[in-house]
Amino acid sequence: MFPAIPxxxxxxxxxxxxxxPMLPSNSKDCKxxxxxxxxIGQLLKTGIILKNAxxxxxxxxxxxxxxxxxxxxxxxxxxxxxxxxxxxxxLLETDGFQNLAKITMQESQSYAFCNTDCACPAAEKxxxxxxxxxxxxxxxxxAVADLxxxxxxxxxxxxxxxxxxxxxxxxxxxxxxxxxxxxxxxIDFNTQRICxxxxxxxxxxxxxxxxxxxxxxxxxxxxxxxxxxxxxxxxIVSYMLRIISEAKPKIVLYSGHDKTLEYLAxxxxxxxxxxxxxxxxxxxxxxxxxxxxxxxxxVASDFYFRVVINGKDFTxxxxxxxxxxxxxxxxxxxxxxxxxxxxxxxxxETIIRQLHDDxxxxxxxxxxxxxxTNHKYG
Numbered sequence: 001m002f003p004a005i006p007x008x009x010x011x012x013x014x015x016x017x018x019x020x021p022m023l024p025s026n027s028k029d030c031k032x033x034x035x036x037x038x039x040i041g042q043l044l045k046t047g048i049i050l051k052n053a054x055x056x057x058x059x060x061x062x063x064x065x066x067x068x069x070x071x072x073x074x075x076x077x078x079x080x081x082x083x084x085x086x087x088x089x090x091l092l093e094t095d096g097f098q099n100l101a102k103i104t105m106q107e108s109q110s111y112a113f114c115n116t117d118c119a120c121p122a123a124e125k126x127x128x129x130x131x132x133x134x135x136x137x138x139x140x141x142x143a144v145a146d147l148x149x150x151x152x153x154x155x156x157x158x159x160x161x162x163x164x165x166x167x168x169x170x171x172x173x174x175x176x177x178x179x180x181x182x183x184x185x186x187i188d189f190n191t192q193r194i195c196x197x198x199x200x201x202x203x204x205x206x207x208x209x210x211x212x213x214x215x216x217x218x219x220x221x222x223x224x225x226x227x228x229x230x231x232x233x234x235x236i237v238s239y240m241l242r243i244i245s246e247a248k249p250k251i252v253l254y255s256g257h258d259k260t261l262e263y264l265a266x267x268x269x270x271x272x273x274x275x276x277x278x279x280x281x282x283x284x285x286x287x288x289x290x291x292x293x294x295x296x297x298x299v300a301s302d303f304y305f306r307v308v309i310n311g312k313d314f315t316x317x318x319x320x321x322x323x324x325x326x327x328x329x330x331x332x333x334x335x336x337x338x339x340x341x342x343x344x345x346x347x348x349e350t351i352i353r354q355l356h357d358d359x360x361x362x363x364x365x366x367x368x369x370x371x372x373t374n375h376k377y378g
Contacts, residue, residue, distance in 0.1 A: 059250075070088075121373065
Protein backbone atom coordinates (compact mmCIF):
# COMPACT_ATOMS: atom_id res chain seq x y z
CA MET A 1 0.00 0.00 0.00
CA PHE A 2 2.97 2.37 0.42
CA PRO A 3 4.88 2.63 -2.87
CA ALA A 4 6.56 5.89 -1.90
CA ILE A 5 6.67 8.88 0.40
CA PRO A 6 7.55 12.35 -0.85
CA UNK A 7 8.50 13.99 2.41
CA UNK A 8 9.45 17.52 3.34
CA UNK A 9 11.49 18.15 6.44
CA UNK A 10 11.50 21.59 7.96
CA UNK A 11 14.24 22.98 10.09
CA UNK A 12 12.91 25.54 11.67
CA UNK A 13 27.46 15.07 -0.41
CA UNK A 14 28.15 16.53 -3.68
CA UNK A 15 29.54 19.74 -5.14
CA UNK A 16 29.19 22.71 -2.77
CA UNK A 17 28.29 20.38 0.11
CA UNK A 18 31.90 19.19 0.50
CA UNK A 19 33.66 19.99 3.75
CA UNK A 20 30.51 20.16 5.86
CA PRO A 21 31.05 18.55 9.28
CA MET A 22 28.33 15.99 9.94
CA LEU A 23 28.73 16.25 13.72
CA PRO A 24 29.75 19.16 15.97
CA SER A 25 33.40 18.95 17.05
CA ASN A 26 32.46 19.65 20.66
CA SER A 27 29.09 19.01 22.28
CA LYS A 28 29.30 22.40 24.03
CA ASP A 29 30.12 24.34 20.89
CA CYS A 30 27.36 26.17 19.04
CA LYS A 31 28.69 27.12 15.62
CA UNK A 32 26.77 29.63 13.53
CA UNK A 33 24.46 28.00 11.00
CA UNK A 34 25.10 24.45 12.19
CA UNK A 35 22.85 21.95 13.91
CA UNK A 36 23.47 21.61 17.65
CA UNK A 37 23.58 18.30 19.46
CA UNK A 38 20.04 18.99 20.70
CA UNK A 39 18.93 19.52 17.10
CA ILE A 40 20.63 16.32 16.02
CA GLY A 41 18.73 14.49 18.75
CA GLN A 42 15.43 15.89 17.47
CA LEU A 43 16.16 14.74 13.91
CA LEU A 44 17.29 11.29 15.06
CA LYS A 45 13.99 10.97 16.94
CA THR A 46 12.10 12.07 13.82
CA GLY A 47 13.98 9.44 11.81
CA ILE A 48 13.00 6.75 14.32
CA ILE A 49 9.34 7.80 14.10
CA LEU A 50 9.47 7.49 10.31
CA LYS A 51 11.32 4.18 10.55
CA ASN A 52 8.60 2.72 12.76
CA ALA A 53 5.98 3.86 10.26
CA UNK A 54 7.60 3.04 6.91
CA UNK A 55 10.74 0.90 7.14
CA UNK A 56 9.04 -2.45 6.56
CA UNK A 57 6.21 -1.13 4.38
CA UNK A 58 8.74 0.28 1.92
CA UNK A 59 11.03 -2.76 2.20
CA UNK A 60 14.03 -0.64 3.18
CA UNK A 61 15.83 -3.44 4.99
CA UNK A 62 16.73 -5.67 2.05
CA UNK A 63 20.27 -4.24 1.52
CA UNK A 64 19.37 -3.33 -2.05
CA UNK A 65 18.75 0.41 -1.65
CA UNK A 66 20.05 2.50 -4.54
CA UNK A 67 20.11 6.19 -5.39
CA UNK A 68 16.99 5.55 -7.49
CA UNK A 69 15.08 4.41 -4.41
CA UNK A 70 15.79 7.44 -2.23
CA UNK A 71 16.10 10.98 -3.60
CA UNK A 72 17.37 13.70 -1.26
CA UNK A 73 17.35 17.48 -1.67
CA UNK A 74 18.71 20.04 0.77
CA UNK A 75 19.29 23.76 0.77
CA UNK A 76 22.94 24.81 0.96
CA UNK A 77 22.80 25.63 4.67
CA UNK A 78 24.83 23.35 6.91
CA UNK A 79 21.99 22.75 9.35
CA UNK A 80 19.65 21.42 6.64
CA UNK A 81 22.36 19.09 5.29
CA UNK A 82 23.07 17.84 8.81
CA UNK A 83 19.32 17.49 9.46
CA UNK A 84 18.92 15.26 6.41
CA UNK A 85 21.89 13.09 7.39
CA UNK A 86 20.66 12.66 10.98
CA UNK A 87 17.14 11.73 9.86
CA UNK A 88 18.33 9.32 7.16
CA UNK A 89 20.77 7.66 9.54
CA UNK A 90 17.97 6.89 12.02
CA LEU A 91 15.58 5.87 9.24
CA LEU A 92 17.85 3.63 7.18
CA GLU A 93 20.87 2.41 9.09
CA THR A 94 21.13 -0.81 11.02
CA ASP A 95 24.88 -1.36 10.70
CA GLY A 96 27.22 1.50 9.84
CA PHE A 97 26.72 3.89 6.95
CA GLN A 98 26.28 1.44 4.05
CA ASN A 99 22.87 2.75 2.99
CA LEU A 100 23.77 6.43 3.39
CA ALA A 101 26.79 5.94 1.16
CA LYS A 102 24.50 4.94 -1.71
CA ILE A 103 22.42 8.12 -1.59
CA THR A 104 23.17 11.29 -3.53
CA MET A 105 22.15 14.57 -1.96
CA GLN A 106 21.23 17.33 -4.39
CA GLU A 107 21.48 21.04 -3.60
CA SER A 108 18.61 23.49 -3.99
CA GLN A 109 19.56 27.10 -4.64
CA SER A 110 16.36 28.25 -2.91
CA TYR A 111 14.69 27.34 0.39
CA ALA A 112 11.45 27.21 -1.64
CA PHE A 113 12.91 24.39 -3.81
CA CYS A 114 11.47 26.31 -6.76
CA ASN A 115 13.92 24.92 -9.37
CA THR A 116 13.31 26.94 -12.58
CA ASP A 117 10.15 28.58 -11.23
CA CYS A 118 11.71 31.11 -8.86
CA ALA A 119 11.70 34.62 -10.34
CA CYS A 120 8.25 36.12 -9.80
CA PRO A 121 7.58 39.89 -9.49
CA ALA A 122 3.97 39.31 -8.42
CA ALA A 123 5.11 37.16 -5.48
CA GLU A 124 7.28 40.00 -4.21
CA LYS A 125 4.36 42.41 -4.48
CA UNK A 126 2.08 40.12 -2.47
CA UNK A 127 4.85 39.65 0.11
CA UNK A 128 5.19 43.43 0.58
CA UNK A 129 1.43 43.71 1.00
CA UNK A 130 1.54 40.94 3.60
CA UNK A 131 4.40 42.63 5.51
CA UNK A 132 2.46 45.90 5.58
CA UNK A 133 -0.57 44.15 7.03
CA UNK A 134 1.63 42.54 9.69
CA UNK A 135 3.15 45.93 10.46
CA UNK A 136 -0.33 47.39 10.89
CA UNK A 137 -1.16 44.58 13.32
CA UNK A 138 1.91 45.42 15.39
CA UNK A 139 1.15 49.15 15.38
CA UNK A 140 -2.18 48.35 16.99
CA UNK A 141 -0.24 46.77 19.89
CA UNK A 142 2.24 49.52 20.90
CA ALA A 143 3.30 47.77 24.11
CA VAL A 144 4.40 44.69 22.14
CA ALA A 145 6.16 46.86 19.55
CA ASP A 146 8.10 48.60 22.33
CA LEU A 147 8.96 45.24 23.92
CA UNK A 148 10.36 43.98 20.59
CA UNK A 149 12.54 47.09 20.17
CA UNK A 150 13.92 46.81 23.70
CA UNK A 151 14.51 43.05 23.63
CA UNK A 152 16.14 43.17 20.18
CA UNK A 153 18.94 45.32 21.60
CA UNK A 154 19.74 42.56 24.09
CA UNK A 155 19.32 39.62 21.71
CA UNK A 156 21.01 40.90 18.53
CA UNK A 157 24.50 42.40 18.47
CA UNK A 158 23.55 45.17 16.04
CA UNK A 159 19.82 44.85 15.37
CA UNK A 160 18.62 46.14 12.01
CA UNK A 161 15.24 47.67 11.31
CA UNK A 162 13.69 44.34 10.28
CA UNK A 163 14.82 42.61 13.48
CA UNK A 164 13.45 45.42 15.64
CA UNK A 165 9.99 45.23 14.06
CA UNK A 166 9.48 41.50 13.42
CA UNK A 167 8.12 39.53 16.39
CA UNK A 168 8.79 36.16 14.73
CA UNK A 169 12.47 36.93 14.13
CA UNK A 170 12.85 37.79 17.81
CA UNK A 171 10.90 34.68 18.85
CA UNK A 172 13.16 32.47 16.72
CA UNK A 173 16.26 34.04 18.30
CA UNK A 174 14.92 33.63 21.84
CA UNK A 175 14.16 29.97 21.22
CA UNK A 176 17.91 29.36 20.88
CA UNK A 177 18.20 30.34 24.55
CA UNK A 178 15.04 28.64 25.79
CA UNK A 179 15.51 25.31 24.00
CA UNK A 180 19.03 24.95 25.40
CA UNK A 181 18.13 26.02 28.93
CA UNK A 182 20.42 29.06 28.71
CA UNK A 183 19.98 32.27 30.69
CA UNK A 184 18.05 34.95 28.85
CA UNK A 185 20.33 37.69 27.46
CA UNK A 186 21.23 41.03 29.04
CA ILE A 187 23.12 44.03 27.65
CA ASP A 188 24.41 47.37 28.95
CA PHE A 189 22.73 49.95 26.70
CA ASN A 190 22.95 53.74 27.10
CA THR A 191 24.06 53.58 30.75
CA GLN A 192 21.30 51.14 31.67
CA ARG A 193 21.18 47.36 31.78
CA ILE A 194 18.53 45.78 29.59
CA CYS A 195 17.56 42.18 30.29
CA UNK A 196 15.03 39.93 28.60
CA UNK A 197 12.78 38.51 31.31
CA UNK A 198 10.47 35.52 31.40
CA UNK A 199 7.39 37.75 31.32
CA UNK A 200 8.74 39.41 28.15
CA UNK A 201 9.01 36.02 26.48
CA UNK A 202 5.48 35.11 27.57
CA UNK A 203 4.08 38.37 26.19
CA UNK A 204 5.93 38.00 22.90
CA UNK A 205 4.89 34.37 22.40
CA UNK A 206 1.27 35.20 23.24
CA UNK A 207 1.31 37.91 20.57
CA UNK A 208 2.91 35.69 17.90
CA UNK A 209 0.35 32.97 18.63
CA UNK A 210 -2.47 35.51 18.22
CA UNK A 211 -0.88 36.90 15.06
CA UNK A 212 -0.48 33.45 13.49
CA UNK A 213 -4.23 32.90 13.84
CA UNK A 214 -4.93 36.25 12.16
CA UNK A 215 -2.67 35.58 9.18
CA UNK A 216 -3.51 31.91 8.59
CA UNK A 217 -5.99 32.84 5.84
CA UNK A 218 -4.52 36.22 4.87
CA UNK A 219 -5.14 36.71 1.14
CA UNK A 220 -1.77 38.33 0.33
CA UNK A 221 0.05 35.57 2.22
CA UNK A 222 -2.00 32.93 0.40
CA UNK A 223 -1.15 34.29 -3.05
CA UNK A 224 2.51 34.74 -2.14
CA UNK A 225 2.67 31.16 -0.87
CA UNK A 226 0.99 29.77 -4.00
CA UNK A 227 3.56 31.39 -6.27
CA UNK A 228 6.54 30.48 -4.09
CA UNK A 229 5.45 26.83 -3.73
CA UNK A 230 4.66 26.16 -7.39
CA UNK A 231 8.12 24.85 -8.33
CA UNK A 232 8.25 22.50 -5.33
CA UNK A 233 4.72 21.19 -5.87
CA UNK A 234 5.42 20.63 -9.56
CA UNK A 235 8.53 18.64 -8.57
CA ILE A 236 6.54 16.55 -6.07
CA VAL A 237 3.82 15.79 -8.63
CA SER A 238 6.46 14.76 -11.18
CA TYR A 239 7.74 12.19 -8.67
CA MET A 240 4.17 10.99 -8.10
CA LEU A 241 3.87 10.36 -11.84
CA ARG A 242 7.16 8.42 -11.77
CA ILE A 243 5.84 6.33 -8.89
CA ILE A 244 2.77 5.49 -10.97
CA SER A 245 4.83 4.45 -14.00
CA GLU A 246 7.99 3.00 -12.40
CA ALA A 247 7.10 2.27 -8.73
CA LYS A 248 10.16 4.36 -7.81
CA PRO A 249 11.50 6.26 -5.96
CA LYS A 250 10.46 4.93 -2.58
CA ILE A 251 11.27 8.13 -0.71
CA VAL A 252 11.88 11.72 -1.77
CA LEU A 253 13.23 13.90 1.04
CA TYR A 254 13.41 17.71 0.98
CA SER A 255 15.38 19.10 3.92
CA GLY A 256 14.27 22.72 4.12
CA HIS A 257 13.07 25.50 6.36
CA ASP A 258 9.94 26.68 8.14
CA LYS A 259 9.03 28.83 5.12
CA THR A 260 9.27 25.76 2.87
CA LEU A 261 6.60 24.02 4.93
CA GLU A 262 4.49 27.16 5.08
CA TYR A 263 4.54 27.60 1.29
CA LEU A 264 3.67 23.96 0.59
CA ALA A 265 0.78 23.98 3.06
CA UNK A 266 -0.54 27.13 1.37
CA UNK A 267 -0.23 25.53 -2.07
CA UNK A 268 -2.37 22.61 -0.91
CA UNK A 269 -4.94 24.91 0.69
CA UNK A 270 -4.09 23.83 4.25
CA UNK A 271 -4.49 26.91 6.44
CA UNK A 272 -3.56 26.38 10.07
CA UNK A 273 -1.94 28.70 12.60
CA UNK A 274 0.28 25.72 13.53
CA UNK A 275 1.89 25.99 10.08
CA UNK A 276 2.40 29.75 10.09
CA UNK A 277 5.59 29.21 12.09
CA UNK A 278 6.26 25.45 12.32
CA UNK A 279 8.25 24.14 15.27
CA UNK A 280 11.77 22.74 14.93
CA UNK A 281 12.18 19.36 13.20
CA UNK A 282 8.66 19.53 11.76
CA UNK A 283 7.81 16.89 9.19
CA UNK A 284 5.40 17.20 6.27
CA UNK A 285 4.76 13.77 4.77
CA UNK A 286 2.85 12.97 1.58
CA UNK A 287 2.15 9.23 1.46
CA UNK A 288 1.36 7.56 -1.87
CA UNK A 289 -0.84 4.45 -1.94
CA UNK A 290 -1.61 1.94 -4.66
CA UNK A 291 -4.98 0.34 -3.94
CA UNK A 292 -4.93 -2.34 -6.65
CA UNK A 293 -1.40 -3.81 -6.71
CA UNK A 294 -2.54 -6.82 -8.76
CA UNK A 295 -3.37 -4.61 -11.73
CA UNK A 296 -0.38 -4.91 -14.09
CA UNK A 297 -1.34 -1.70 -15.85
CA UNK A 298 0.07 1.32 -14.03
CA VAL A 299 -2.92 3.67 -14.14
CA ALA A 300 -3.34 6.86 -12.13
CA SER A 301 -6.82 5.85 -10.96
CA ASP A 302 -5.23 3.13 -8.79
CA PHE A 303 -3.15 5.66 -6.85
CA TYR A 304 -4.12 7.82 -3.89
CA PHE A 305 -2.29 10.06 -1.43
CA ARG A 306 -2.50 11.22 2.17
CA VAL A 307 -0.94 14.27 3.85
CA VAL A 308 0.37 13.83 7.40
CA ILE A 309 1.94 16.81 9.18
CA ASN A 310 3.73 16.10 12.46
CA GLY A 311 1.71 12.91 12.81
CA LYS A 312 -1.70 14.49 12.15
CA ASP A 313 -3.75 13.66 9.05
CA PHE A 314 -4.59 16.85 7.13
CA THR A 315 -5.85 15.22 3.91
CA UNK A 316 -9.47 16.23 4.37
CA UNK A 317 -8.38 19.82 5.01
CA UNK A 318 -7.27 20.05 1.37
CA UNK A 319 -10.08 21.79 -0.58
CA UNK A 320 -9.69 19.80 -3.80
CA UNK A 321 -9.83 16.53 -1.83
CA UNK A 322 -13.03 17.22 0.11
CA UNK A 323 -15.47 16.33 -2.68
CA UNK A 324 -13.26 13.76 -4.41
CA UNK A 325 -14.01 10.04 -4.63
CA UNK A 326 -11.89 9.19 -1.61
CA UNK A 327 -10.73 5.71 -0.62
CA UNK A 328 -11.12 4.64 3.01
CA UNK A 329 -8.44 2.67 4.85
CA UNK A 330 -8.15 1.34 8.37
CA UNK A 331 -4.85 1.01 10.20
CA UNK A 332 -3.34 0.44 13.63
CA UNK A 333 -1.60 3.45 15.16
CA UNK A 334 1.43 1.98 16.86
CA UNK A 335 1.75 3.95 20.06
CA UNK A 336 1.18 3.07 23.69
CA UNK A 337 -2.55 2.40 23.10
CA UNK A 338 -2.33 0.85 19.58
CA UNK A 339 -5.69 2.25 18.48
CA UNK A 340 -7.35 1.35 15.18
CA UNK A 341 -7.96 4.43 13.04
CA UNK A 342 -9.76 5.17 9.81
CA UNK A 343 -8.41 7.50 7.15
CA UNK A 344 -9.58 8.83 3.80
CA UNK A 345 -7.19 8.85 0.86
CA UNK A 346 -7.36 11.46 -1.90
CA UNK A 347 -7.05 10.40 -5.57
CA UNK A 348 -3.71 11.39 -7.10
CA GLU A 349 -5.65 12.55 -10.16
CA THR A 350 -7.00 15.45 -8.08
CA ILE A 351 -3.58 16.93 -7.28
CA ILE A 352 -2.50 16.49 -10.92
CA ARG A 353 -5.66 18.30 -12.06
CA GLN A 354 -5.19 21.02 -9.43
CA LEU A 355 -1.63 21.71 -10.57
CA HIS A 356 -2.34 21.71 -14.31
CA ASP A 357 -5.85 23.18 -14.51
CA ASP A 358 -6.82 25.13 -11.39
CA UNK A 359 -3.65 26.28 -9.60
CA UNK A 360 -3.47 29.78 -11.09
CA UNK A 361 -7.19 30.54 -10.87
CA UNK A 362 -6.69 33.10 -8.04
CA UNK A 363 -4.49 35.11 -10.44
CA UNK A 364 -6.84 34.88 -13.46
CA UNK A 365 -4.00 33.10 -15.24
CA UNK A 366 -3.31 29.64 -16.63
CA UNK A 367 0.46 29.38 -16.09
CA UNK A 368 3.27 30.50 -13.78
CA UNK A 369 4.69 33.12 -16.16
CA UNK A 370 1.38 34.90 -16.62
CA UNK A 371 0.57 34.74 -12.90
CA UNK A 372 3.93 36.34 -12.11
CA THR A 373 3.87 39.07 -14.75
CA ASN A 374 0.19 40.00 -14.77
CA HIS A 375 0.08 43.44 -13.16
CA LYS A 376 -3.63 43.35 -12.34
CA TYR A 377 -2.90 41.76 -9.01
CA GLY A 378 -5.90 40.92 -6.88
